[in-house]
Amino acid sequence: MADEHGIVATGLVREYKKGPRAVDGIDLVVHPGEIYGFLGPNGAGKSTTVHMLTTLLPPTAGTATVAGYDIVREGPQVRAAIGAALQEAALDPLLTGREHLRLQTTLQGIPRSERARRGELLLERVGLSQAADRKVRGYSGGMKRRLDLALALVHSPQILFLDEPTTGLDVQSRSALWEEVRRLATDDGVTVFLTTQYLEEADVLANRVGIIDHGRIVADGTPAQLKADVGRPTVEVVPTDSEEKERAAAILARFGEPCVAVQGVAVRLRTSDADLAEIVRALDAESLKVENLQLHQPSLDDVFLAKTGRSLEGAGEEEEEPELALEPA
Amino acid sequence: MSKRFVEQVGQLARRSVVRTARQPANIVFPLVFPLLLLAVNSSGLQSATHLPGFPTDSYLAFALAVPFMQGALFATMNAGTDLARDIQTGFLNRLALTPMRGVALLAGQLGGVMAMTAVQAAVWIIAGLILGVHFAAGAGGIAVIFVFSLLIGLGFGALGAFLALRTGSGEAVQGMFPVFFVFLFISSMAMPRNLIEIKWFQTAATLNPVSYLIEGIRSLIVIGWDAEALALGFGTALLIAAIAVSLATFSLRTRLTRS
Numbered sequence: 001m002a003d004e005h006g007i008v009a010t011g012l013v014r015e016y017k018k019g020p021r022a023v024d025g026i027d028l029v030v031h032p033g034e035i036y037g038f039l040g041p042n043g044a045g046k047s048t049t050v051h052m053l054t055t056l057l058p059p060t061a062g063t064a065t066v067a068g069y070d071i072v073r074e075g076p077q078v079r080a081a082i083g084a085a086l087q088e089a090a091l092d093p094l095l096t097g098r099e100h101l102r103l104q105t106t107l108q109g110i111p112r113s114e115r116a117r118r119g120e121l122l123l124e125r126v127g128l129s130q131a132a133d134r135k136v137r138g139y140s141g142g143m144k145r146r147l148d149l150a151l152a153l154v155h156s157p158q159i160l161f162l163d164e165p166t167t168g169l170d171v172q173s174r175s176a177l178w179e180e181v182r183r184l185a186t187d188d189g190v191t192v193f194l195t196t197q198y199l200e201e202a203d204v205l206a207n208r209v210g211i212i213d214h215g216r217i218v219a220d221g222t223p224a225q226l227k228a229d230v231g232r233p234t235v236e237v238v239p240t241d242s243e244e245k246e247r248a249a250a251i252l253a254r255f256g257e258p259c260v261a262v263q264g265v266a267v268r269l270r271t272s273d274a275d276l277a278e279i280v281r282a283l284d285a286e287s288l289k290v291e292n293l294q295l296h297q298p299s300l301d302d303v304f305l306a307k308t309g310r311s312l313e314g315a316g317e318e319e320e321e322p323e324l325a326l327e328p329a
Numbered sequence: 330m331s332k333r334f335v336e337q338v339g340q341l342a343r344r345s346v347v348r349t350a351r352q353p354a355n356i357v358f359p360l361v362f363p364l365l366l367l368a369v370n371s372s373g374l375q376s377a378t379h380l381p382g383f384p385t386d387s388y389l390a391f392a393l394a395v396p397f398m399q400g401a402l403f404a405t406m407n408a409g410t411d412l413a414r415d416i417q418t419g420f421l422n423r424l425a426l427t428p429m430r431g432v433a434l435l436a437g438q439l440g441g442v443m444a445m446t447a448v449q450a451a452v453w454i455i456a457g458l459i460l461g462v463h464f465a466a467g468a469g470g471i472a473v474i475f476v477f478s479l480l481i482g483l484g485f486g487a488l489g490a491f492l493a494l495r496t497g498s499g500e501a502v503q504g505m506f507p508v509f510f511v512f513l514f515i516s517s518m519a520m521p522r523n524l525i526e527i528k529w530f531q532t533a534a535t536l537n538p539v540s541y542l543i544e545g546i547r548s549l550i551v552i553g554w555d556a557e558a559l560a561l562g563f564g565t566a567l568l569i570a571a572i573a574v575s576l577a578t579f580s581l582r583t584r585l586t587r588s
Contacts, residue, residue, distance in 0.1 A: 054426060055426075056422055056425060056426070076428065079426050079427070079428065080428065082426070084423075084426055086419055086422055086423070087419070088418065088419055090418055090419035090420045090422060090423045091418070091420070092344070092348065092415075092418075092420055094347070094348045094351045094352065095344065095347065095348070099344070099347070102340070103340050103341075103344055104423075104427070106336055106337060106340040107337055107340065107424065107427035107428070107429045108427050108428065109333055109428055112336075135351070151423070
């Protein structure tokens, strides 16, 4: 369990004074050098967890070590070991990219003689050298995110926290950021703790994924393991007449065991190479009119659905994560 | 005080000044508005100088102390609004994740406010000299006015920072602006306290600390070296600064909940 250079959390809880239990007993281990994807809908507790692990918010209960340091008792050591790009690029719109780096290198205690060089290096690395002297308010969303990342890397952290780094970015900017994150982990050995609400991001980028819902981790493992747990493909049928759901379910039951469906009725097939044509023939033989029939290969959304009974898409609309309170309950 | 701490404060003060300089409205209004009021009041209320006991025959000289206070109020709002924006955008969290000491943030922010206050004070003094105001306390008096302004800027800037840190909202800070202006208007801003005839107004002006700040500056312009006015003025400014800085420091500690 103990891991001196990664992240270990045990029973981490955060309660708000007049709000819900935003984080409700999280246990997790992130190994050094891996990219850990923390996947969940809005309001699941992702950002609150990041705020606790980065020492910005004291936990109500539980313990955690980051880079081997206790987040409550050894805050300064934790902060020295981590970099963080939190949700919403926290930049000053009136400063230029270069001015941000000058401020950050000074505050991080980089020796004066190295500050300019370090700043230039990072600007080049995130592709902002040309825009370095422009005010940030003129930057695109992707440029802001890249600058945010550069600022988090100023002091060469061992562990990098990225809180929804690609939310709102176009596909191209998202891919560029993924590439940089991957490079940081593989080339520089940086441990990355990345929160996201995008299935694809967790699937493509993370070595391991923790799925969080209502403040609890409901699944944890490599994307392949998680999907294998859900196992075989599912077939979902939406009858034209919603009254026919029971009859459709009875027909589908010949091919597998019932599972949670988004709209109609669904079964998890008995074998992974089931013949869809057979199902269509069976439905036709019973004269059941079908509005929609879909074969799903297991995805992380299926994992989420299997564990929570809801689809990740739109799950966050039910509740928003509460704002940070000034004091713990 | 370590070299690193000084560098941190310097960078944060620099940022504060650069931000203000890049928002022309934050420079123009605090300069133009008080000058306009000064022009209107000094021409419209010149006849007040004929009242027996009025300390000078130039209402312009009498009123020149007021822009220093109005400028300080604008500085309060700007300092508070900037800090509140840092809280709202998460910039404060970025700073909190660095080894920066909390007091460096406050010192940097207030350093920037004081730099802007110094510019404003220079403008009022130069405007006064151009308009023919005779500074009764001479060049030494002008230097003291300058220092006095910085102290007022520190106190009011810290008050703005306190409001921002307490509420985390720029709107809440701006909402206090009219309240501060009421304090200004029920002071000895327009008339010496002994010549205010309405009893409640005279009492309110006497209880109002802003009166002593204005009278401290005013004494150096129209009277000369008035020990009592200066002691009351500096004492009040120091008290406001001490309370406001303490409140802001405490609020910053609460706001930066980092372990």
